[in-house]
Amino acid sequence: MAALFLSVFLYFGFQGERAAAFYIPEPIDPGWGGGGGSGGGETDYCGTEIDPSRPYGNPYEGSPFQEETTTGYSITFTGSQPVYQETLSKSDFRLYKHIEVAEKVRVYQKYYYESINGGTCDEVSDGIYIKTVTKSTDTKKEQLSSSNLSLTTRGSKGSGTLTYVAAYSVNGNEVARKEVDTYWVKSVDVKLNTSLRDWHMEPGSYFGLFNCTVTYGNGKNFPCDEDNNDASGAKALIENIRISSLEKNMRSVASQTVDKSQVLIKNQYEKNRPGPYGYYPRISYWSESAYKNRLNGKLESSSTADVRGGTGVVYRYPFGDLYVVAYKDKNTGKSDYDYVRAWHLAFVDVEDETRSPNKKEIYDQHHVWSQSYDRTKQVIGNVSCKIYYFGPVDAWTCGPTIKPNTVVKINGKDYAHSSGTYRMANIYSGYHSVGNYYEYIKYSFSYTDGQYEAEDEDYRLIIYAQKTKVNNMVVEIKEKSNGSAEAQVKSTNPVQTVIVKETHKNGKATPKTYSTGTPEPFYWRAYAETYENFAKPSCEVTYAPSKVNPSYIYKRNCSNMMFYEFSSVTNNDLCIIDWEDMTVAPCDDANRGTNPGSDDNMVGAQFTYSYGQPVREARYIYLDNGAMAYQTILFLYPTKIDIKFSDDYTYQDEPYPTTTCTKYYPGAPKYGVNAFTRSCLDRMYITKDTGQNNKMGQPRKITFKYVNNNYSDQATLTRVYANKLTIKAPAKSGKSGFRGYFYATLTWQDGTTKDVSKKRNMWRSYVTNTGETVNYIGESWENGYVDTKGERHKPRAINDFYIPDPISKNYTIEAVYPKTVYNNGLYPGQNYVTDVYAPATGRTTFRLIGIKRI
Known part of the structure; x- marks a missing residue:
C-alpha cells in the first residue's frame, strides 16, 4: 500500500505544476532522536531514524519574525554649501545611527523513517528545521543627540578657508566624521572697468567706472558686499594713500598736456611778435595767469559716497578731481583700492x-x-x-x-x-x-x-591782388582813403599776330573743343590747328603789401591760370535761355532777345567757330580782384589756295614740272598787318594717281590738293609714257665694211611719235646666236678704230652701223629708250611721286657677208 501511495503521489504530483516539484534537501542530521511514527501494521518495517533520502512533501515555512542589526553611524550638515562667511556649531550637524531590519522565516521538512527488516516504512516524522530564510530587508536611521558630537576646526579665516570637523566615537573608536569648509574673503580687487585712468572733466560722477570684487578661499569671485565693508577702515585707507602718494603723483602730471604741446613755450616766443591785427598771443595773459595759479592750488574739498559695495571719496583740486574707491572686509581685514582722475579745463x-x-x-x-x-x-x-x-x-x-x-x-x-x-x-x-x-x-x-x-x-x-600783368599790360588797383578802390590801366599790350599754318590734314579737319581752361569753362567747337610763331603770354599777379612786414610784396606766376578766349565773344553774343537754371547759350534765332549780356551764371556756354574768316581775334585774360589784364592775339588764316605746275603735261623722258602750292593770307589791315603768302607744298596731298603704265591712250593722271580754313585748290598733272619703239634699217644684209643709218621712232601713249635715233645711250649690237655684245653702233663705237697704217676708220653718226668684221654672222641691232627715271622731288609720304624704269625696246637683225679670200 505504501509503495502504491508513493507512486500515485508522484504521478499526480507531477501532473500539476512541475515547477513545484519536491524540494529534496541535502541529507542532514536532525540533531534529535527518531520521531514517532503513525503506528499501524507496518511498524515492523520502520526504524527510529528518519531517512533523509525520503522527504515527505515539500519544505514548509514557520511563522515570520524580525531581526535588527546596527550597521553604522553618519553625520550630516544642516546648511547649504558652499558656506561663505558663517561660524558653525554642533547644532549645524545631525548624528544618525543606521539599522538594518530583516524579515525572516524558518524552513522545515518532514521525512519517512528509515526502512528496516526488508520492508518499506510508511511512518512520517514531524517537521525538521532546515534553515532560516530572509524574506526582505529594510533600513532605518535613528537620530541621536548632536551634543554627543565633538566639533573642531582646521585652517583660518585669513587664509580664506576655515574647516569645521564634526566626529562621533563608540567605545573610543571614531565611527562617523563630517568636514565642512567655510570660505572667507581671501583677497579684494578694486579696479577700473576701463583702460583709462585719466579723464577730461565733464558734468557727472566718475564712480561708475569702478568694479569691486572679492575672492573667497575656494577661488570663487563675487561682487563686494557693502554689508561686509568696513566703511571707516576703507575711508582711512583712502586718506592714507592720498596723502602718501596719490596727491603727489597727481600734481606731478598736472601740466603734462600743456607741456607736451609746448603751447606756453610757443606763447612766450610769439607774444611780442605783432600780427596783422595787433598783438595776439596764443594764450591771453589772463588765461595764462589763471592756469599757473590753478596748477599750484591746494585741496579745495572732499566728499564721501557709497559706491557699489565699497566706499568712495572725491577730492577736488583746482586742476582736477581725484576719485578713489576702497573696500575693506570686516571679517578678514583684506582690502584694496583704485582711483581715477578727472582733469579740469585749463584754457x-x-x-x-x-x-x-x-x-x-x-x-x-x-x-x-x-x-x-x-x-x-x-x-x-x-x-x-x-x-x-x-x-x-x-x-x-x-x-x-x-x-x-x-x-x-x-x-x-x-x-x-x-x-x-x-x-x-x-x-x-x-x-x-x-x-x-x-x-x-x-x-x-x-x-x-x-x-x-x-x-x-x-x-x-x-x-588780395593789387596789380595784374599779362605780358606788358599792367592794371593796378588804387585803394582810396574811404576803403573803396579803382582799377587803373598803367600800360597796354600791342596786338600779337599768329599765323595759322594748318586747319586740315590731307583735306580732313580734326574736330576739337577749345576750353577756357578754367573750372568755369566756356567752350568753342572748332578744328585742331597748328601755328607759326605762337608764344603763350606771361602772367604775373602782385599782391598788396604785408601788414606784418610792409616791405614784403608777394608776387605769383599766373601763366597757367589765364582764361583763353578762343574767339572774341561780345556782350550781345550770350543770352539767358532758362531763368530758373540760368542756362546761357549763344544768341540765335531761337532765343534772340531773351536777355543778352547777363552777368549771371554763364558756365558751360558753347560756341561753334565759323571757319573761312581771315582773322580770329583771341585773348588771354587774367582777372583778379577786379583788375583785368589781357593780351589780344590775331590768328591769321589764308583765304585763297593756288596749286600750279610749270607744265601740266610731260613725257617720260622729261623731268617732272616745277610744282608750287601757295596760301594767300589777306592779313589784318585794321591792325596794320599786310597781306602775305606761305608755301603749302609740304602739306599738299595726292587725291588720285592712276599709276604708270605703257598702254595706249591711258597716260598717268596725278591730282594734288590742299585745304586750309575751309578753302582749297587742286590741280592734275598728266604724265605720258613710252608705248613702243620702232627701228628702220637701211638694209637686211651687207658685206664687211658695210655702213648704213638705222632710225628709231618712239610712239607715246597719246599716239604722238618722236625720232630718237640720235639719242645717246640707247643703241647696241650683239651676235645674234651667242648674245655677245659687239658694238658697231652707238657711243662705244663712236671713234671707230685705227688700222695698221695708222688711219682711223669710224661711223659717220651715232646711229651709223659701220661693221668691218670680216667674218660672216648675224647681228641684232637694239634700241632702248628712255632710260632715265624721274621723280617730282617733293615730300615722301605726303606728295612724292616717281616713275619706274620702263623703257620701250626695238630690235632688228642684219646678216653680215664676210670676206672669203683676198
Whole structure:
C-alpha cells in the first residue's frame, strides 16, 4: 500500500505544476532522536531514524519574525554649501545611527523513517528545521543627540578657508566624521572697468567706472558686499594713500598736456611778435595767469559716497578731481583700492597757424579759374582750435566760430573787404567791381567743463591782388582813403599776330573743343590747328603789401591760370535761355532777345567757330580782384589756295614740272598787318594717281590738293609714257665694211611719235646666236678704230652701223629708250611721286657677208 501511495503521489504530483516539484534537501542530521511514527501494521518495517533520502512533501515555512542589526553611524550638515562667511556649531550637524531590519522565516521538512527488516516504512516524522530564510530587508536611521558630537576646526579665516570637523566615537573608536569648509574673503580687487585712468572733466560722477570684487578661499569671485565693508577702515585707507602718494603723483602730471604741446613755450616766443591785427598771443595773459595759479592750488574739498559695495571719496583740486574707491572686509581685514582722475579745463587756444611768408597772412588769388583754388581752404585752412586740460589727457580739437570779412578798426575807422570781380561771366557782362586789398577773418571759441570756462580768438588777414600783368599790360588797383578802390590801366599790350599754318590734314579737319581752361569753362567747337610763331603770354599777379612786414610784396606766376578766349565773344553774343537754371547759350534765332549780356551764371556756354574768316581775334585774360589784364592775339588764316605746275603735261623722258602750292593770307589791315603768302607744298596731298603704265591712250593722271580754313585748290598733272619703239634699217644684209643709218621712232601713249635715233645711250649690237655684245653702233663705237697704217676708220653718226668684221654672222641691232627715271622731288609720304624704269625696246637683225679670200 505504501509503495502504491508513493507512486500515485508522484504521478499526480507531477501532473500539476512541475515547477513545484519536491524540494529534496541535502541529507542532514536532525540533531534529535527518531520521531514517532503513525503506528499501524507496518511498524515492523520502520526504524527510529528518519531517512533523509525520503522527504515527505515539500519544505514548509514557520511563522515570520524580525531581526535588527546596527550597521553604522553618519553625520550630516544642516546648511547649504558652499558656506561663505558663517561660524558653525554642533547644532549645524545631525548624528544618525543606521539599522538594518530583516524579515525572516524558518524552513522545515518532514521525512519517512528509515526502512528496516526488508520492508518499506510508511511512518512520517514531524517537521525538521532546515534553515532560516530572509524574506526582505529594510533600513532605518535613528537620530541621536548632536551634543554627543565633538566639533573642531582646521585652517583660518585669513587664509580664506576655515574647516569645521564634526566626529562621533563608540567605545573610543571614531565611527562617523563630517568636514565642512567655510570660505572667507581671501583677497579684494578694486579696479577700473576701463583702460583709462585719466579723464577730461565733464558734468557727472566718475564712480561708475569702478568694479569691486572679492575672492573667497575656494577661488570663487563675487561682487563686494557693502554689508561686509568696513566703511571707516576703507575711508582711512583712502586718506592714507592720498596723502602718501596719490596727491603727489597727481600734481606731478598736472601740466603734462600743456607741456607736451609746448603751447606756453610757443606763447612766450610769439607774444611780442605783432600780427596783422595787433598783438595776439596764443594764450591771453589772463588765461595764462589763471592756469599757473590753478596748477599750484591746494585741496579745495572732499566728499564721501557709497559706491557699489565699497566706499568712495572725491577730492577736488583746482586742476582736477581725484576719485578713489576702497573696500575693506570686516571679517578678514583684506582690502584694496583704485582711483581715477578727472582733469579740469585749463584754457582754449584758437590760432591761425600761418607763419609763412608772414605771420597770420595768406594770399588769395580770389578767382575760380584755378583748379586748385578753394575759398574754404583760404578761410579755414591751417587754423587750429584746441581745448587744453590739466593732466596727461590729450587736448581736444574744437571747431571755432568763423566770421569772414570781419569789420575791424584801422586808424579809428571801420575797415571791411569789398570783393572785386573774378568770375569769367563778368568778362562779358559789362559788370566789373574792383575790390580793396585786405580781408580780416575772426576765429573764436568758448567752452566750459561744468566747473570752469575758457575762450579765445584770433585773426587772419587775406591779402588780395593789387596789380595784374599779362605780358606788358599792367592794371593796378588804387585803394582810396574811404576803403573803396579803382582799377587803373598803367600800360597796354600791342596786338600779337599768329599765323595759322594748318586747319586740315590731307583735306580732313580734326574736330576739337577749345576750353577756357578754367573750372568755369566756356567752350568753342572748332578744328585742331597748328601755328607759326605762337608764344603763350606771361602772367604775373602782385599782391598788396604785408601788414606784418610792409616791405614784403608777394608776387605769383599766373601763366597757367589765364582764361583763353578762343574767339572774341561780345556782350550781345550770350543770352539767358532758362531763368530758373540760368542756362546761357549763344544768341540765335531761337532765343534772340531773351536777355543778352547777363552777368549771371554763364558756365558751360558753347560756341561753334565759323571757319573761312581771315582773322580770329583771341585773348588771354587774367582777372583778379577786379583788375583785368589781357593780351589780344590775331590768328591769321589764308583765304585763297593756288596749286600750279610749270607744265601740266610731260613725257617720260622729261623731268617732272616745277610744282608750287601757295596760301594767300589777306592779313589784318585794321591792325596794320599786310597781306602775305606761305608755301603749302609740304602739306599738299595726292587725291588720285592712276599709276604708270605703257598702254595706249591711258597716260598717268596725278591730282594734288590742299585745304586750309575751309578753302582749297587742286590741280592734275598728266604724265605720258613710252608705248613702243620702232627701228628702220637701211638694209637686211651687207658685206664687211658695210655702213648704213638705222632710225628709231618712239610712239607715246597719246599716239604722238618722236625720232630718237640720235639719242645717246640707247643703241647696241650683239651676235645674234651667242648674245655677245659687239658694238658697231652707238657711243662705244663712236671713234671707230685705227688700222695698221695708222688711219682711223669710224661711223659717220651715232646711229651709223659701220661693221668691218670680216667674218660672216648675224647681228641684232637694239634700241632702248628712255632710260632715265624721274621723280617730282617733293615730300615722301605726303606728295612724292616717281616713275619706274620702263623703257620701250626695238630690235632688228642684219646678216653680215664676210670676206672669203683676198
